[in-house]
Amino acid sequence: MSTLSRLLSALSLLTAACQAWAAPQPATVRLDYMHSGNALSEQYAVERVLIEPLPWPGDMARVFDDTNRGNNRVEVADAKTGELLYSRGFSTVFAEWKSTEEANRVSRGFHESVRFPQFDRPVRVRILRRDERNLFSVAWSVDVDAAAPDVVRTQPPAPAKPIPIRVNGPSPQKVDLLVLGDGYTQADIQKFEADVRRLAGHLFTVSPFKERADDFNVWALAVPTGESGITRPSTGVHHASALGTRYDIFGSERYVLTLDNRALRDIAQYAPYEFIEILVNNDTYGGGGIFGQFSTAAASNDWANYLFVHEFGHHFAGLADEYYTSPVAYQSSGARMEPWEPNVTALRDPAKVKWKRHVHEGTPLPTPWPKQEYEAYSRDYQKRRAALRAQNRPEAEMNALFRDDLAHVNALFAKARYRQAIGAFEGANYEASGYYRPAMQCIMFDRSERFCPVCRDGITDIIDLYAGPARNTR
Incomplete structure (x- = not known):
């Protein structure tokens, strides 16, 4: 199939998917803000509110998150009555950085976003933080009126067109996974599509994704770069890219993230998504995953299948790393509080x-x-x-x-x-x-x-949250 044919097919499927649920679905509101601080304190400040180009991809019958996952939680409530309208758990790059040694010496700021369906009234957005009792308390709140004149309502043309990898139905009834590419030149775009098909295909051979494959839509999108591959500072390699993904995050040579959240969201908004995995066009082992934000994997590494699934486990279900002998940037506090992650415990009882x-x-x-x-x-x-x-x-x-x-x-x-x-x-x-x-x-x-049965349960809980329970499920 020619590039033009693929693009036309993508547009046709995307249009059909959107039309299937555009009428009843509200718009997608995005609140962009700065999250700054250090190991001892943190602050928040609004950057902008915008309406994304595509309707809300989620099911309005499943707006409340009862999984108790994440270091943070976003709640959207009626600004006048306080009625809760929407909630989701998530974690942040800031929270990871806060656990590093650097956070004891300097303050840094990180761009973050929360997305939620547009409601027919002004809302109060609350960011909650998990405290030392393992309970959520309000860290910041701000009133948002999506009808206000300073809300951004128009967006520039899409920098690239989404490619449909698998479309099983309208977005509100499915989990929408968007696979972004970084470090792929224009000449690499066919390789990018092949990488997505290969790695997403592998994901759905691993339980419980295998049994729930029909509950997912998968889209792919890559903004071409001038050079193949992404930045790897420890080896003197620096490549410009729209997403800014790189190795050596927080001093860990294998840790791959982007710290440019605004660029990430401005690109991702042109495809339906609830979850994002970024494929980097490198063969050096590396990846990363933040619950509710995104995950990354080196697409050309021999262990790409493992990287894609393992890191997606972090991002999708908030699964903890179970290894402990590899060096990490994380600094131990010495405390052993019961983790919120479903697959690790302090075994107090x-x-x-x-x-x-x-x-x-x-x-x-x-x-x-x-x-x-x-x-x-x-x-x-x-x-x-x-x-x-x-x-x-x-x-x-x-x-x-x-x-x-x-x-x-x-x-x-x-x-x-x-x-x-x-x-x-x-x-x-x-x-x-x-x-x-x-x-x-x-x-x-x-x-x-394979995921163990406990991790499989943790993943299934999130699939159920977005797509509804499967028939004959546990």
Whole structure:
């Protein structure tokens, strides 16, 4: 199919999808604001309110979020009566940066956005923050009148056209995933589409996405860049791009994010979306994911399938990292509060572990596993990994190391008594002690291929929130 034919097909499907729900659907309001501060304080300030080009993609029958996920929560209420109209949990790049050492020395500002359906009255938007009691309290509120004269109502032409990857129905009844590309030149656009089809296709081979594939629409959109690949400062590579995605975020060589939220939202608004994954046109291992914001993955790496799914688990369902031997920018506070993430626990009361329904009678909590052997091996493995990066060795050598690592861990765990059990295995959330994961292995722990049952539940909860429960579901 020619490029023109693909674009015409994309426009036709996009128009049809929009027309199917344009009449009853409200407009999409976006509140852009600055979130600034340091480890001890934070402030908010309005930048602008705008009406996005496309109608609200969500189901107006499912406007309240009861999943209790995220470091933050947005609530939209009637400005006069206080009646709650809409809510969603989310996390932020600011919250991650706040946990780094730099936040103890300087203040920084981060651009953020919240999107919500337009209501027929002025509203009060509240940003809530999870406190030390694991409860939400109001951090900031602002009144928004979408009919006000200073609201931005017109947008420039789309910088690129969305490509339909899979369209299973009108957006309000589906989860809309938008895959953005960064570091793809005009000559790379066909590669971008192929990358999206390959990686999104893989996502729907992994449970529970596999069983719920018909509940998703997938769109792709890339603004061409002048050079292939994205910025990687640690190696002196700097490439301009519309999204500004780069490696080395917060000093972690494998952490890939964009810190330009305004650019991200200004591009994404031209396709229906509730979730975003950014594919970067690089073969260097890397990715990242922020719950309710976006995730990233290096599309040309040998481990791209794993990166795409693992990072999407963070963004889509708020799943925590279960590994703890790899270096991260995060600074431990020493405290062990019960995490909000569904797949890790501080195990303060084993009798009430949050995934109790999956724990078979007789499984000890905490659950024994070959922790000492694993950690002894991991110390040597991490030294070899760091040496490869320090010497800027070919990526093929890093990929080979990862294959050897997974094979070693599989062999070690194969002999463990509770290999297939759901329990409470100490070591998770970047900490060797005090946090526990539900399974010995899971795609959130290592480069294995499956989510454990607890993570599958966490994902299913979010699919249900946006697309409604599946028939014959759990």
